[in-house]
Amino acid sequence: SVISGSINQGVYLTILYFVIFTVRQLIEPKIMGDSVGIHPLIMLLAIYGGVVFFGFMGIFVGPLIAILIRAATLSGLFKFPHYAD
Structure with a gap:
């Protein structure tokens, strides 16, 4: 979009990309973790x-x-x- 001359459209697409990327990084480990019974943070660390x-x-x-x-x-x-508290 930036190449064709529409800077606004290029900025909107870039923002949309980062929103989708961020949501995917947060949601995907939760879905995968819940489906197999592993905490989402552990699943995120496993992916990383x-x-x-x-x-x-x-x-x-x-x-x-x-x-x-x-x-x-x-x-x-x-x-x-197992440690007793």
């Missing part, structure tokens, strides 16, 4: 860590690893001591 360690494929690998760790923990494969 996956991208850092595995590149583009980490978007899928990171959450998959988080889901596997949760399943292993719930099945009793990992035992964590």
Whole structure:
């Protein structure tokens, strides 16, 4: 839009892009986390860590690893001591 000469339209499109990008970054981990029973912050960290360690494929690998760790923990494969308050 900026190239065709409409600066206003270019500014509006840029603002719209950032709004959509921000909403997606906040909503996507919540939806994914709720569907598999993992806190949205953990899911966001899993996505970020996956991208850092595995590149583009980490978007899928990171959450998959988080889901596997949760399943292993719930099945009793990992035992964590419980502390009484």
